[in-house]
C-alpha cells in the first residue's frame with residue numbers, strides 16, 4: 001500500500017544518512033582505487049563497503065524485496081527490473097570526485113514497484129543536502145520544496161552534462177559535437193560536475209535548466225527521476241520518447257520545450273543496456 005512505501009522512504013532516508021557519514025569520514029583519508037570496465041571506470045573500497053552496508057540493512061528489513069546496486073552489478077549480479085518492489089542503489093555517485101576529494105559526492109537510493117518509480121532519496125554527503133521525493137507528494141531539499149526552472153529559451157539556458165566512461169575517438173567526436181551544437185545555439189553555459197545524481201538535483205532545484213547524458217546507469221537515474229518529476233520537471237529519453245530506466249541515456253529539464261529541444265539537438269552515443277542478457 002501507499003503507506004507502506006512511505007515507511008520504506010523513511011528507512012531510505014535513515015540509510016542514506018548513515019551511508020553518508022561513512023563516506024564523509026572516508027573522504028578525509030587515502031583511497032584505494034581500482035578499475036572496472038575501463039581505465040576511467042573507477043571504484044574504491046568505500047563504494048563496496050557502503051553498498052554492502054546499505055543492501056544488508058535494507059534486506060534485513062525487507063527480505064522479499066529486490067536490489068539493484070552499482071557494485072553488485074559490477075560483481076556480476078543481474079540488473080533486471082521486475083514487478084517486485086526493487087531498491088536501486090548507487091552507494092557513491094561521483095566516485096572519481098571522491099577519489100580526488102572533489103566535494104561532489106552523493107548516495108542515491110531509488111525505489112520502484114511494478115516497474116514504476118515510487119520515491120527517490122539523494123544525499124549530498126559533504127554539504128549534507130538531502131533531496132527527497134515521493135510520487136505525488138512533491139520534491140524537497142532538507143524539507144524545502146523544490147521547483148524546476150520555467151525556462152523554454154535555449155539561449156538563456158544553463159545546461160549540465162557528464163562525460164561517461166567511453167573514450168574512443170568515435171565517442172569523443174559525438175560527445176564534443178553535441179556540446180558544440182548547444183554552444184552554437186548560444187546557451188549561457190555548460191557544466192560538468194562529476195556526479196550525475198547531483199547534477200540532476202540541480203535541475204530539480206531550478207539551478208540548472210537541463211541535463212543530458214549517454215552512458216550513465218539506472219542507479220544514477222532512478223532516484224533523481226522522481227525528484228525532478230515531483231519538482232515539476234521532465235525526464236525523457238534522448239530520442240524524445242519516454243524515459244527508459246535501463247537505456248543508459250537521459251534528458252532532463254524544467255520544461256517540456258527545453259527537454260525536447262536538447263533531445264533534437266544531440267546525437268546518440270550507443271552504450272550496452274543495463275539489462276542486457
Ligand code: LIP
Nearest residue numbers: 093094095162164194195196216
Ligand atoms: C558516474 C557518475 C558520473 C557519470 C558516469 C557514472 P559513479 O557514477 O557520477 O557523473 O558521468 O556515467 O555513472 O560511478 O561515480 O557512481
